[in-house]
Amino acid sequence: MARSDVLVSADWAEQNLNADKTVFIEVDEDTSAYDAGHIPGAIKLDWKKDLQDGVRRDFVDAERFSKLLSERGVANDDTVILYGGNNNWFAAYAYWYFKLYGHKDVKLIDGGRKKWELDGRPLSSETVTRPATDYKASEPDLSIRAFRDEVIDSIGKKNLVDVRSPDEFSGKILAPAHLPQEQAQQRGHIPGAINIPWSTTANEDGTFKSDEELEALYKEKGFDDSRETIAYCRIGERSSHTWFVLTELLGKKGVKNYDGSWVEYGSLVGAPIEL
Amino acid sequence: MCAAPKQGQKLPAGVDVEKETVLTGQVTDGSGNPVAGAFVRLLDSTGEFTAEVVASPTGDFRFFAAPGTWTLRALSSVGNGDVKISPEGPGIHEKDIVVSK
Numbered sequence: 001m002a003r004s005d006v007l008v009s010a011d012w013a014e015q016n017l018n019a020d021k022t023v024f025i026e027v028d029e030d031t032s033a034y035d036a037g038h039i040p041g042a043i044k045l046d047w048k049k050d051l052q053d054g055v056r057r058d059f060v061d062a063e064r065f066s067k068l069l070s071e072r073g074v075a076n077d078d079t080v081i082l083y084g085g086n087n088n089w090f091a092a093y094a095y096w097y098f099k100l101y102g103h104k105d106v107k108l109i110d111g112g113r114k115k116w117e118l119d120g121r122p123l124s125s126e127t128v129t130r131p132a133t134d135y136k137a138s139e140p141d142l143s144i145r146a147f148r149d150e151v152i153d154s155i156g157k158k159n160l161v162d163v164r165s166p167d168e169f170s171g172k173i174l175a176p177a178h179l180p181q182e183q184a185q186q187r188g189h190i191p192g193a194i195n196i197p198w199s200t201t202a203n204e205d206g207t208f209k210s211d212e213e214l215e216a217l218y219k220e221k222g223f224d225d226s227r228e229t230i231a232y233c234r235i236g237e238r239s240s241h242t243w244f245v246l247t248e249l250l251g252k253k254g255v256k257n258y259d260g261s262w263v264e265y266g267s268l269v270g271a272p273i274e275l
Numbered sequence: 276m277c278a279a280p281k282q283g284q285k286l287p288a289g290v291d292v293e294k295e296t297v298l299t300g301q302v303t304d305g306s307g308n309p310v311a312g313a314f315v316r317l318l319d320s321t322g323e324f325t326a327e328v329v330a331s332p333t334g335d336f337r338f339f340a341a342p343g344t345w346t347l348r349a350l351s352s353v354g355n356g357d358v359k360i361s362p363e364g365p366g367i368h369e370k371d372i373v374v375s376k
């Protein structure tokens with residue numbers, strides 16, 4: 001797996017905005033940024049409205065995902081180029097989600113929306129529509145998604161990588177500091193988890209660090225290459241970012257994202273917690 | 276330090292400033308003009324990243340943190356800048372950031 005298979009630079013993106021069979025998609029939790037200005041030609045996906053079930057806490061199923069992408073004009077053989085705000089958190093989540101549903105060719109724009117804006121590249125507020133397609137999602141690939149019982153069974157056996165900030169890991173705060181802190185969950189982390197914040201894998205401008213820097217980072221923090229891995233955060237978007245680093249950039253095997261993450265784990269009656 | 280929030284910095288409903296340690300301020304350039312859309316990063320006392328927000332059209336930003344020492348760092352296409360803030364308790368704490376190339 002080469003970086004160029006999974007990541008494109010902002011330069012490449014700007015030069016390929018009109019490339020054939022290539023769809024740019026902005027993915028965010030708050031899509032008001034897209035509405036004010038987006039990469040020319042990009043469509044949007046709303047992390048909550050489009051990608052979550054809306055009643056149960058879960059994904060949309062393969063049928064609904066197929067319907068969504070068909071309506072938005074994404075075809076199975078398109079190259080999907082994802083980017084977004086929040087240092088690509090939700091774009092990385094969408095990357096993992098597209099992979100879960102079997103999309104072959106997906107890439108992230110390195111640095112996402114932040115890098116694009118810091119570079120002063122063009123944004124457009126034009127409405128983008130694409131002709132409908134007949135998208136067929138595969139059944140979900142659960143080899144990349146972890147569930148709660150598996151997480152508890154993995155304590156002491158797998159690498160549990162908590163990618164939240166050190167203060168969330170230690171229980172000083174309960175959510176990223178742009179969100180109110182009064183939450184229902186217990187504070188702390190899964191026993192034995194190692195804290196490798198997602199932010200330590202990225203540069204200030206949102207681009208990923210080099211493979212050498214990333215390998216050195218995980219080694220230094222005690223990541224065990226001989227074990228399988230589960231990454232988690234609060235709601236599963238920052239851990240998608242780390243799933244991308246481990247699986248797609250560093251080529252580690254057996255890495256799952258626990259999208260239930262701390263919002264679920266920290267609410268489970270009797271689940272072991274370490275402070 | 277504990278001034279009333281500015282226009283455009285209205286807190287979401289249900290936020291209790293008796294409990295929340297709110298850090299707020301404005302990003303400006305060297306001439307005092309607001310820098311809309313700047314990326315404002317909150318770093319903890321060790322310099323580790325904690326959170327990031329995008330400044331409003333008037334350059335305003337807000338974090339929910341905790342008592343302690345923090346660095347507020349702004350990045351923008353017109354330059355970067357940072358400033359330290361040390362809230363001692365809950366309430367609204369205000370600090371502006373000036374960016375330059």
